[in-house]
Amino acid sequence: xxxxxxxxxxxxxxxxxxxxxxxxxxxxxxxxxxxxxxxxxxxxxxxxxxxxxxxxxxxxxxxxxxxxxxxxxxxxxxxxxxxxxxxxxxxxxxxxxxxxxxxxxxxxxxxxxxxxxxxxxxxxxxxxxxxxxxxxxxxxxxxxxxxxxxxxxxxxxxxxxxxxxxxxxxxxxxxxxxxxxxxxxxxxxxxxxxxxxxxxxxxxxxxxxxxxxxxxxxxxxxxxxxxxxxxxxxxxxxxxxxxxxxxxxxxxxxxxxxxxxxxxxxxxxxxxxxxxxxxxxxxxxxxxxxxxxxxxxxxxxxxxxxxxxxxxxxxxxxxxxxxxxxxxxxxxxxxxxxxxxxxxxxxxxxxxxxxxxxxxxxxxxxxxxxxxxxxxxxxxxxxxxxxxxxxxxxxxxxxxxxxxxxxxxxxxxxxxxxxxxxxxxxxxxxxxxxxxxxxxxxxxxxxxxxxxxxxxxxxxxxxxxxxxxxxxxxxxxxxxxxxxxxxxxxxxxxxxxxxxxxxxxxxxxxxxxxxxxxxxxxxxxxxxxxxxxxxxxxxxxxxxxxxx
Amino acid sequence: xxxxxxxxxxxxxxxxxxxxxxxxxxxxxxxxxxxxxxxxxxxxxxxxxxxxxxxxxxxxxxxxxxxxxxxxxxxxxxxxxxxxxxx
Numbered sequence: 071x072x073x074x075x076x077x078x079x080x081x082x083x084x085x086x087x088x089x090x091x092x093x094x095x096x097x098x099x100x101x102x103x104x105x106x107x108x109x110x111x112x113x114x115x116x117x118x119x120x121x122x123x124x125x126x127x128x129x130x131x132x133x134x135x136x137x138x139x140x141x142x143x144x145x146x147x148x149x150x151x152x153x154x155x156x157x158x159x160x161x162x163x164x165x166x167x168x169x170x171x172x173x174x175x176x177x178x179x180x181x182x183x184x185x186x187x188x189x190x191x192x193x194x195x196x197x198x199x200x201x202x203x204x205x206x207x208x209x210x211x212x213x214x215x216x217x218x219x220x221x222x223x224x225x226x227x228x229x230x231x232x233x234x235x236x237x238x239x240x241x242x243x244x245x246x247x248x249x250x251x252x253x254x255x256x257x258x259x260x261x262x263x264x265x266x267x268x269x270x271x272x273x274x275x276x277x278x279x280x281x282x283x284x285x286x287x288x289x290x291x292x293x294x295x296x297x298x299x300x301x302x303x304x305x306x307x308x309x310x311x312x313x314x315x316x317x318x319x320x321x322x323x324x325x326x327x328x329x330x331x332x333x334x335x336x337x338x339x340x341x342x343x344x345x346x347x348x349x350x351x352x353x354x355x356x357x358x359x360x361x362x363x364x365x366x367x368x369x370x371x372x373x374x375x376x377x378x379x380x381x382x383x384x385x386x387x388x389x390x391x392x393x394x395x396x397x398x399x400x401x402x403x404x405x406x407x408x409x410x411x412x413x414x415x416x417x418x419x420x421x422x423x424x425x426x427x428x429x430x431x432x433x434x435x436x437x438x439x440x441x442x443x444x445x446x447x448x449x450x451x452x453x454x455x456x457x458x459x460x461x462x463x464x465x466x467x468x469x470x471x472x473x474x475x476x477x478x479x480x481x482x483x484x485x486x487x488x489x490x491x492x493x494x495x496x497x498x499x500x501x502x503x504x505x506x507x508x509x510x511x512x513x514x515x516x517x518x519x520x521x522x523x524x525x526x527x528x529x530x531x532x533x534x535x536x537x538x539x540x541x542x543x544x545x546x547x548x549x550x551x552x553x554x555x556x557x558x559x560x561x562x563x564x565x566x567x568x569x570x571x572x573x574x575x576x577x578x579x580x581x582x583x584x585x586x587x588x589x590x591x592x593x594x595x596x597x598x599x600x601x602x603x604x605x606x607x608x609x610x611x612x613x614x615x616x617x618x
Numbered sequence: 619x620x621x622x623x624x625x626x627x628x629x630x631x632x633x634x635x636x637x638x639x640x641x642x643x644x645x646x647x648x649x650x651x652x653x654x655x656x657x658x659x660x661x662x663x664x665x666x667x668x669x670x671x672x673x674x675x676x677x678x679x680x681x682x683x684x685x686x687x688x689x690x691x692x693x694x695x696x697x698x699x700x701x702x703x704x705x
Contacts (some may be wrong), residue, residue: 139634
């Protein structure tokens with residue numbers, strides 16, 4: 071057994087099967103001399119290859135718009151001129167001229183800083199390969215001979231390669247080259263096949279028909295695995311498949327009640343990686359991204375750049391709101407590189423927004439990163455633990471200060487970015503009406519709110535049985551917050567555990583909650599619950615909880 | 619000659635598809651068009667030249683048109699970039 075580790079996963083999942091190795095054909099240019107009188111004829115050969123490629127690509131573009139891009143590139147006069155000039159001025163044959171031109175463009179793209187742009191080198195390579203095949207009169211299907219499901223192992227796969235591939239016979243992809251934004255990565259992700267890219271040395275380790283076990287989540291490839299390894303991964307795969315099927319069946323449907331009332335069901339996440347999985351589960355937004363991961367898994371206060379990159383990575387992944395909560399540290403969460411003074415009562419102590427407002431530079435670093443990332447997706451900023459309108463105003467003023475700095479520096483950000491707050495203290499419930507006039511949205515944090523309203527530490531075994539979000543005081547608080555929000559035309563969400571309590575769904579729905587946010591695993595079930603409710607019923611049901 | 623500076627908002631910058639959209643539009647315009655980005659001068663009628671310029675999200679580019687239809691052409695191009703070039 072041989073094992074290979076890969077650190078970058080393009081698309082998660084497990085595959086067990088035989089290797090099919092994609093043979094590379096030689097696209098080296100033939101070396102023949104061209105006499106001066108035949109040079110023009112040689113340029114015409116290129117033009118002919120282009121028109122053939124155009125015909126092929128027009129057909130392919132109907133199914134996949136990446137070929138629409140190839141079509142425009144192949145028609146680009148800059149490319150044509152570059153090949154023609156090499157023929158006419160340097161006396162190259164058409165194949166050499168194309169090869170040189172391709173090499174120049176590919177190396178240019180490969181040297182780019184931006185990873186996405188860099189991966190476009192593969193498109194140029196693919197296009198020039200297509201032209202070269204036409205010039206060399208090669209008609210080649212690299213997947214000929216596949217008649218059973220296999221794991222495709224290749225140096226790299228171009229869009230033109232995969233267009234020839236019958237995906238029914240593919241269990242997974244392993245490529246030696248390529249990045250996570252390469253074409254094969256995107257295809258694999260879209261159809262949910264495991265895929266590992268940049269697997270250095272894979273082609274030297276595998277021969278056709280070798281049995282392979284790949285776990286793309288862990289980034290492991292086993293070649294000639296032992297029986298125990300096969301058994302282990304077969305079982306793991308079976309479990310994953312079942313969960314995936316169940317989730318997929320349910321999560322595709324939107325959260326709309328039987329009488330057509332639509333609410334948002336979003337995810338609570340604690341890292342940028344988690345955001346990647348959301349699309350698979352048809353989750354379109356994030357109701358709570360805890361930014362603490364950037365601070366806690368670090369050796370220093372994260373820099374603006376570090377934070378910007380992380381927020382940007384999340385912003386890319388989602389279509390709807392991405393609510394990012396500013397640092398919520400203190401209480402039970404501390405930092406390895408910052409000393410917190412001992413407090414008798416940390417939950418009533420120096421935490422969350424209180425720290426941010428005092429450590430203004432640290433706060434501004436985070437806000438600037440959030441603002442800068444806001445052009446990449448619908449990011450919303452959310453402040454935790456607000457108790458006074460002055461705090462909200464001060465925090466918002468600092469946001470404005472950051473916006474001004476960015477404007478002066480000509481750094482783009484979303485001018486319309488929403489700034490809202492958590493409602494998780496009794497003070498913010500009682501003053502909800504005031505807050506709703508100045509916040510762009512509310513999100514009720516029921517975990518802390520329940521603890522603060524009931525004066526119960528749910529971590530304390532002796533009193534944890536008193537912790538109950540169904541307590542009339544908590545329910546009444548939630549109702550007030552929703553009503554205050556709606557009276558001021560702002561949306562009210564909930565990101566505490568109560569939002570994923572299956573017994574609370576109908577009540578919350580009936581009280582008019584706009585957004586339910588919870589861990590990804592709960593989403594399919596809660597969505598199903600919502601679909602099984604009628605909004606009219608839920609409203610009447612919620613009224614029975616009303617305090618006179 | 620007219621020109622205008624604009625910020626590119628496409629998530630992955632003027633990569634493949636938006637670059638194609640832009641070059642198609644530019645090719646339809648009668649004016650001479652030049653795009654300035656950092657120190658580069660780009661002929662936007664070529665999709666390859668646009669892609670090669672590696673214009674990432676958040677970059678400011680200046681579009682310059684000259685010719686009889688320069689006003690209309692500039693307007694068309696700026697509006698297209700503003701609206702995200704089909705993305």
